[in-house]
Structures are given as structure tokens and as C-alpha cells.
Amino acid sequence: MSTISAIIQARMGSTRLPGKVMKSINGRPMLHWVVSRLQKSRFLTSVVVATPDTPENDDIEDWCRMESVNCFRGSESNVLDRYYEAAKAHHADQVVRITSDCPLIDPHVVDLVILSHLNNYPAPDYTSNTIFRTYPRGLDTEIFPFKSLEIARKQASDPEHLEHVTPYLYTQCQFKNLSVQNSDDYSHLRLTVDAPEDFSLMTIIYKHFGERFFNWREAVSFLHSQPDLLEINRHIKQKKLACEMHSR
Numbered sequence: 001m002s003t004i005s006a007i008i009q010a011r012m013g014s015t016r017l018p019g020k021v022m023k024s025i026n027g028r029p030m031l032h033w034v035v036s037r038l039q040k041s042r043f044l045t046s047v048v049v050a051t052p053d054t055p056e057n058d059d060i061e062d063w064c065r066m067e068s069v070n071c072f073r074g075s076e077s078n079v080l081d082r083y084y085e086a087a088k089a090h091h092a093d094q095v096v097r098i099t100s101d102c103p104l105i106d107p108h109v110v111d112l113v114i115l116s117h118l119n120n121y122p123a124p125d126y127t128s129n130t131i132f133r134t135y136p137r138g139l140d141t142e143i144f145p146f147k148s149l150e151i152a153r154k155q156a157s158d159p160e161h162l163e164h165v166t167p168y169l170y171t172q173c174q175f176k177n178l179s180v181q182n183s184d185d186y187s188h189l190r191l192t193v194d195a196p197e198d199f200s201l202m203t204i205i206y207k208h209f210g211e212r213f214f215n216w217r218e219a220v221s222f223l224h225s226q227p228d229l230l231e232i233n234r235h236i237k238q239k240k241l242a243c244e245m246h247s248r
Contacts, residue, residue: 002093002118003045003090003091003092003094004045004046004093004094004095004096004114004143005044005045005046005048005086005087005090005092005094005095005096006038006041006044006046006047006048006096006097006098006110007048007050007072007083007086007087007092007095007096007097007098008031008034008035008038008047008048008049008050008098008099009051009079009083009098009099009100009165010031010049010050010051010057010060011060011100012056012057012059012060013056013057014101014194016195017193017194017195017196017198017199020101020199021060021101022059022060023199025103025199025202025203025206026203026206026207026210026211029063030100030101030103030199030202031060031063031100032063032067033104033206034098034100034102035067035069037103037105037106037107037213038098038107038110039107041107041110041114042107043110043111043114043115044096044114046090046092047069048070048072048086048090049064049069049070049072049100050071050072050074050079050083050086051072051073052073052074052075052076052082053073053074053076054076057073061073072086072089072090074086077163078163079162079163079164079165080149080152080156080161080162080168081153081162083095083097083149083165084149084150084153087146087149088146092146093145093146094114094117094144094145095143095144095145095146095149096113096114096142096143097142097144097165097166098110098140099140101138101192101193101194102138102139102140102192102193103202103206104138104139104202104216104219105140105141106215106216108215109135109139109141109216112129112180113127113128113129113143113180114143116178117143117178120178122176123145123176124176124177124178125144125148125169125174125175125176126142126143126166126169126170126175126177126178127143127144127177127178128140128141128142128166128179128180129179129180129181129182130142131170131177131179132181133187134181134182134183134184134185134186134187135186135187135216136186136187136190136191136216136220137189137190137191137192137238138190138191138193139191139216140192142166144166144169148169148175152166155168156168186220189223189230190233190234191216191219194236194238195233195236197233197235197236198233200232200233201229201232204229204232205222208222209222
């Protein structure tokens, strides 16, 4: 059996919404909801928060310790190296990359991407539901073998590749990629938190559903039942990587 570790990159230094990972939604830090939803996955063997080893991120480590959540601290600027060292420390055969600004990450979607990756032959070097977007932004799930991460860590030098972890895997022709897509296209929806407007929408969604687990389709149905809510963050633009449009 493969050891499959979800590694959540988390830091306090967000440009558009500083400290967002520890901002409260329903009385708990946003990071709590990311971790707790991932813990419902059927196939993940561990969930690890990977945060920079700088003093401003001590609160993240303190929260992880208090909640008995695995935490790894590494380079702030070289996130690729941070992922590699975190995966190595937790003996991960397969690495699932998750970002901490996705409090609606859905374990069912995560499991679908994992199964698609493990059941495909020949084995892909990188599998993702973001190569061709059909899921709402905020359900982003990427999985790759440790060996792919190791190759990227040895060979990548472009600052974008070091900061964003996976671009090297989907821009280099040496890697075999697999795309996971939904039957319907919901890529126009934002269920992620980059800006204050995103956070406002997320607090409304969580207030509606309360403490119970709800899946992404329930969240989308709620938003469609109140179309005005979709206008809250419709104008927010996602930052683009220079290499992204050339590779996808």
C-alpha cells in the first residue's frame, strides 16, 4: 500500500489578505476547515501542514501542536524544497498538494483524483483536476509520486517553479500528466479565498451550513439559490503564472 500524504502549504504572509489562514470562519481558523475536510478522505494516510520557518508563522505551528496536526517547517521562498523535505520526513510515496486557501476542499474530489492517479496505467507522473478546469476554483487537487517531486527539486531553477511547486511537473515534456475532469463545467465559480470578498462569501456559506459537513455540490446549489451571492467575488481575478498558459 502506498503512503499518500496531503501536504497543505500555509503561511501568514498573504498579499491580498494577510493572515487569512488563521482568520476565523464559524469560530475556527480557516486552516481548521481545510485540515478537517481532508481528514475525511478515504485514501489519505496523513495530512501535513507545511509552513515557513519564519517567526511570523509560529502561530500556525502553535495551532497545529494544539490540534495534534502534523506540521513541517521549511524554506519560505523555496516552497518546492519545503514540499520535498515534508514529504521525505513523512515517508510519502505519493504527495497530494493542497493550498490552505481552499476551505471547501472536498474529500470526495480528492479521493477521485487519487483513485484516477493510482488506477491509471502506465502510471502518471502528475495528476490534477486543474490541467483543464471544470471544477470550481478552490477544489484544486494535485497528486504526484515522491520520485517526481525529487526530480523537480533537483532540476528546477525558475523562481516560479520553486515558489509554486508543481509547474515544473506540468510544463516539462519528460513528465506524463493525467487530467481529471467533471462532467459539467463549474470553472467559473470561485470557492477559494484570495481576497476579502472571497472571505466574505466563505463566511456566508459556512454560516448557512453550520458545523455539519457539506460537499461542494451542496455549496454550489446554495449559491445558485441566491444568485446575488455569486456577485460578491465574481470580479476577483486569479493571479496567473507566466508559464501556466503556455503549458495548458
